[in-house]
Amino acid sequence: MSILDSKIPQGPLAEKWTKHKATIKVVSPANKRKLEIIVVGTGLGGASAAASLAELGYKVKAFCYQDSPRRAHSIAAQGGINAAKNYQNDNDSVFRLFYDTIKGGDYRAREANVYRLAEVSPNIIDQCVAQGVPFGREYGGLLDNRSFGGVLVSRTFYARGQTGQQLLIGAYQALNRQIAKGAVEMYNRHEMLDVVKIDGKARGIIARDLVTGKIKRFGAHAVVVATGGYGNVFFLSTNAMGSNGSAAWQCYKKGAVMANPCFVQIHPTCIPVHGDQQSKLTLMSESLRNDGRVWVPKKKEDAVKLQKGEIGPNDIADEDRDFYLERRYPSYGNLVPRDVASRAAKERCDAGFGVNAEGKAVFLDFKYSIERLGKDVITARYGNLFQMYEKITDTDPYKEPMMIYPAIHYSMGGTWVDYNLMTTVPGLYSIGEANFSDHGANRLGASALMQGLADGYFVLPYTIGDYLADEIMTPKTDVNAKEFAEAEKAVTDRIEKLFNIKGSKPVDYFHKKLGHIMWEYVGMARNAEGLKTAIKEIQEVRAEFWKDVKIPGELDNLNPELEKAGRVADFFDIGELMARDALDRNESCGGHFRLESATEEGEAKRNDEQFTYVSCWEYKGEGNEPVLHKEDLVFENVKLTQRSYK
């Protein structure tokens, strides 16, 4: 346990954060001006952190690989953001939000962190409103809420179906204000390729200017990584095309421990894959399950005819439809949590009841709610989603049921951090989706936005001071130091190595292969044998990649293939670690389902005796197996129960 000190404050749960804030060190304004902080990534976490830190007086350098900070993939979140405001007077509270999040995460997150998240959640809403986020409102002018993700209260704030966009624009505006003041130096189209450590502490990064190909050195007193998740290891996911795990992976290689890498969320309502030409999956909001009924045919022959395109969904009579979620989970029905809904869809499709040509889709039918509520009500609720679906699939969901299938959506796992959000490398912080801290094995809907902004606005700006207070005597980092030179050389060497392979196949070829292995063996249902196969096959494809990848273009120019190659090279390693972690965790919890650990009815079975811990993997050099450390999870305020939705 030596390398893991979670620094969870002592005392009652509800007082931990307050006490902690009161006891950690603070940096004086005069000293803040001398301290530099690098923030990598400008999504909800990164943008809010960069802006808030600059407001405090620190000198901030912010980086994003996109052409503008506003493009970060937080922008794609649709549904909403949770906060324990209790505006609806429905007996919501900080504790209830904490409890829902811990339970939703299947008891694999830290109590103290989750409680703090719930505690600062109301401040987030206040902050966003003050910034001009146009949340949905009631006629009286006060904020409206919707319920979300099967919880018992209405605590989700929303801005139409574009909540992520509006929150990100809020943070981006705050960031822009600091850029205009000169408090933040913004580096667009720059990709972090390594973190630089001096005397064991994070002191800067190496980044590639994606337009000129120039490798540059940036020094600071602390580095914050806010680079999101690694879902694209699966090739097809709802992540943005450029979303990647490389920054977090370089941190891992420099000593930052990775936690729970096998915990990824598979979202049940995505538009299914068609053919083999697809590059990206599109998410349809979870809210659709409020009024849509999920089904596949009862009879195999109907399914076969659907797959061949001989009949349409409307040719199948009601009595021949299998509403399998309602059948299996009568009390929650179509509103079971994401992980459960996803697995159930996979089960039906694996049994041969899939409804599209590939046999990998189920129906989400609005016929019944249109009959019950009328088309107008459905249009008012989901009009824009229906339109989006029709644009993509050319099918009118008012007339024919939607086809949906699960897809990779979010990574709960990530860089291990202590209560201060610092990784195991001093001075290196990880926030938002990039860290592992708050969602355990399964994230609740509308909680990702909450966590990103909580970390960036209200946690990191306090906790980073505790570290920086001891750095006020440290002079400005010298980027000519030998550590920078070494790191830069390593980065350049790796890029040149990749570029000079000059093999025969494009990066996508290998990425797709990796994706298939991951989806097959490290996807919705995992077992020991499959995971071992995955590790072996990933190693094979990786070896092939390093021999035969073909990267065109130039090193000193905009070169998207070169960017992809670097990211995919890391995805192999991430994928392998995910498989290792999944292999170690021989229990089913949240999004992680081990076939060996299931009830007789095929439901997930947690094993609290053996696995109530955070799996923390330490890098031991190339070619060596990583070492597993365990952070035991202690639950003093909630009772662990088996989730049931029957």
Added chain:
Amino acid sequence: MSKFLTASIGRKFIMSLSGLFLMVFIAVHLGLNLLLIFDDSGDLFNQGAHFMATNPLIKVMEPILGLGFIVHILWSFTLEYQNWKARPVKYAKKNMSGASSWASRNMLVLGALVLVFLIIHILDFFVKIKFTGDPSLTEVLVAGEHMENTYALVSGAFMSSTALCVLYILGGILLGVHLSHGFWSSFQTLGLNNKYWLKRWQIVGQIYAVVVALGFAIIPLYFMFGLYN
């Protein structure tokens, strides 16, 4: 204020104000000209023309009107030049017809054509009446007042040349098309628009444009087809 006049919105503001001013002039001008076809004796028109030539207020307005034209024209060229500079490399393939009206994209062309017409028009009548004189401009007595027989000049010109009539019909139509965009656009630029008023301005603008085009075209048509007695 100088900052305002050089800002893109400021420039448009000037276009809009001068345009609205010219539209008022056009309405008055059209009203007066229609007298040509309502009284074949020419008395009404002559009286109108005489009033316009002698009324002190109109006399004051005349140079302002000229200035209005000049500002509207000069500004339009500088604006268009600025806008043209904003896209140094042009598109190879454009398909703008679905997104915007032809008139809105070609206001300068339309305006320039109207200007050509305007010059001919001024040379035809305004210069003759005001400065050079013309044999047909004899003195007549209407309602006890002596005045120039401008009716004879105008009606004579139309009666003697079909080509001139066609030119004036075209001029009226061009002006109408120019105004079909210009009218609502002026209010939009002044910020006097919202989701309710957009439709209203556009309808009024279309009616105005049609009235102007028809009104100005009807006069030469009237003479072309010999509808006078």
Added chain:
Amino acid sequence: MADKILKQLKIKVWRQKNAKSKGRFETYTIENISTGSSFLEMMDILNNDLIEKGIDPIAFDHDCREGICGTCSLYINGRPHGPDTEVTTCQLHMRKFKDGETITIEPWRARAFPVIKDLVVDRSAFDKILQAGGFVSVNTGGVPDANAIPVAREDAEESMDAAACIGCGACVAACKNSSAMLFVSAKVSHLAKLPQGKVEAKTRAMSMVAKMDELGFGGCTNTRACEAECPKSISIMNIARLNREYLKARLSR
């Protein structure tokens, strides 16, 4: 609808090595594209073909592929985001094209959006405009309760209509004048419609317009092409509001 296969398409595309070099059109042939594929998937397939043939793939901007990040920016067959309405390039599908067709793809063209490579342009001018005033000057913390100031639902909705802008630049690309007025007005409206943003409405309108002019965008001549091609249907009524805010601001000093 069942997907069909487009047997052959000709892709006429702008190639430009970098900002300094002169560009030209190249035409490539691509075969067997499903009508169910998205336009950018077609580009991915074409690029993989080109790589295998040893030709530098076509650089184009894209990221979320869900129509919300605003990164994708192709001028296809004479229209920004191609032959469909209310979509971004990434949401455009191949069923909008015919077998055998020649598809012309160009970058956004505007002085303020210089080409970086092929179809990739530099839109940092948009960031600069927003940095000039597209924010509410509040620091983190110390703000009132979210429900302290009621906001009329209609105002919140109108603000949201404007805030839906994704900053893709299609308005500039569509405008015959390369004007950024729709983009600027969307931000001015978004904030001016809310009490929190109203406080700075005057200075915001003035400084953003000044920055827009400085960066070399053209002026608005009310052709409404921006609104028609905007993937989020941002209304030109926002431009009227910007004009109003701007005039008010100017007249009050």
